[in-house]
Amino acid sequence: MAAPPTDSFKDLQTNITETKAQSTTTNGNPQSRGPSPNRGASVPDNETKGDAYMSQKTWLSEQGIDKSKWVKLKKLSHMRYQHEDLNQITAFLRDFGMKVVKKTDTERWFGGYGPDQYVYYVREGPRKFLGGAFEVESHEELEKIVTTHKDRIQTNGIEEMSSAPGGGNLLTILDPEGFPLNFIHGQQPPPPKSMPDKLIVNDESTKPRQRQFQRFRPGPAAVHKLGHFGLVSDQFPTLKEWYTQNFNIVPSDMLYVEQPDGTRKEVAMFAHLDRGQDLVDHHTIFLSTLTPDSSIPEPHVHHCSFEVHDFDTQALGHQWLAEKGYRNVWGVGRHILGSQVFDYWWDTSKFMVEHYADGDLVNEDTVIGYEPAEHEGLAVWGPDVPAEFLH
Numbered sequence: 001m002a003a004p005p006t007d008s009f010k011d012l013q014t015n016i017t018e019t020k021a022q023s024t025t026t027n028g029n030p031q032s033r034g035p036s037p038n039r040g041a042s043v044p045d046n047e048t049k050g051d052a053y054m055s056q057k058t059w060l061s062e063q064g065i066d067k068s069k070w071v072k073l074k075k076l077s078h079m080r081y082q083h084e085d086l087n088q089i090t091a092f093l094r095d096f097g098m099k100v101v102k103k104t105d106t107e108r109w110f111g112g113y114g115p116d117q118y119v120y121y122v123r124e125g126p127r128k129f130l131g132g133a134f135e136v137e138s139h140e141e142l143e144k145i146v147t148t149h150k151d152r153i154q155t156n157g158i159e160e161m162s163s164a165p166g167g168g169n170l171l172t173i174l175d176p177e178g179f180p181l182n183f184i185h186g187q188q189p190p191p192p193k194s195m196p197d198k199l200i201v202n203d204e205s206t207k208p209r210q211r212q213f214q215r216f217r218p219g220p221a222a223v224h225k226l227g228h229f230g231l232v233s234d235q236f237p238t239l240k241e242w243y244t245q246n247f248n249i250v251p252s253d254m255l256y257v258e259q260p261d262g263t264r265k266e267v268a269m270f271a272h273l274d275r276g277q278d279l280v281d282h283h284t285i286f287l288s289t290l291t292p293d294s295s296i297p298e299p300h301v302h303h304c305s306f307e308v309h310d311f312d313t314q315a316l317g318h319q320w321l322a323e324k325g326y327r328n329v330w331g332v333g334r335h336i337l338g339s340q341v342f343d344y345w346w347d348t349s350k351f352m353v354e355h356y357a358d359g360d361l362v363n364e365d366t367v368i369g370y371e372p373a374e375h376e377g378l379a380v381w382g383p384d385v386p387a388e389f390l391h
């Protein structure tokens with residue numbers, strides 16, 4: 001499994017080491033030469049892996065996964081939550097950059113400007129996580145779930161979503177931890193929506209923006225689509241196995257903790273949807289281990305994350321939410337795994353939601369990385385990670 005990093009990434013790693021070495025001499029005095037400046041590069045996926053990685057093909061075979069048994073997920077569609085106060089969560093989600101697509105007395109559907117009818121569904125009731133919703137490839141896939149997971153079904157079989165925008169069918173099951181998991185099919189696509197303008201950016205050598213000035217208007221960061229959600233469980237190995245055996249969910253990165261006997265215990269998985277050669281988000285779902293120092297002692301949803309246009313959009317959205325008095329958790333910063341520029345907030349029911357921009361894309365040829373689960377590995381820049389993020 002272990003292999004050395006390839007040359008181009010080694011170059012970036014070497015520079016970090018060199019910087020440390022150059023900053024002091026053997027007698028501990030500072031050298032006259034300054035440290036190397038920071039660097040950034042868009043590095044090919046398989047050249048970014050650290051001390052250990054594995055091809056997806058090898059991993060699938062080692063896990064004994066039979067792809068023909070998979071229920072084929074096409075994409076992540078929307079999140080489902082129950083909130084006590086519909087008006088309060090509506091005000092928050094509007095300030096977060098979503099629009100009300102439809103409302104009834106007890107339900108609301110919130111949309112972005114992306115390919116989905118809605119990205120967030122709310123039902124009135126006591127605070128509750130109702131699960132992420134994946135769109136499956138065909139109606140037969142819904143039937144396959146009914147047959148394979150009949151003891152886990154929560155809906156009245158495959159239900160028609162007669163009041164939801166775009167209609168379609170819904171099936172909800174419980175995973176082995178008891179987290180709801182939703183599947184939809186047959187939803188009509190929404191009419192095309194307008195996309196934000198792309199900024200033209202000048203750098204030191206290329207200056208395509210000529211006699212054009214950068215101007216912005218304050219406001220929420222408009223949400224494009226749902227990107228991922230994460231679950232914290234005390235049965236990580238069981239969930240990892242269940243999700244990867246039953247669905248086309250494959251790790252992009254696996255995090256481990258080194259045990260006293262030198263073995264590595266896997267504690268978290270960032271996973272993408274296997275769509276073959278098609279490019280997909282680095283992670284659509286992540287699973288992690290509930291730790292004894294977690295502020296929430298039971299298994300829980302960690303956060304869900306929505307894509308926004310670019311860095312300026314995100315920074316303006318951050319300012320907007322801050323000015324409205326909402327509570328920031330962590331951000332703005334840039335993740336290492338997945339590369340996203342992130343910004344985490346508490347909603348009005350204290351569920352965590354994230355804005356992200358500039359995430360990585362992978363496919364079946366991207367190797368799976370194995371990294372130590374360390375807080376320093378969470379971000380390349382940004383504020384210090386707060387304890388409440390690691391809940």
Ligand SMILES: [Fe+2]
Binds near residue numbers: 228303305
């Ligand atoms: Fe995230």
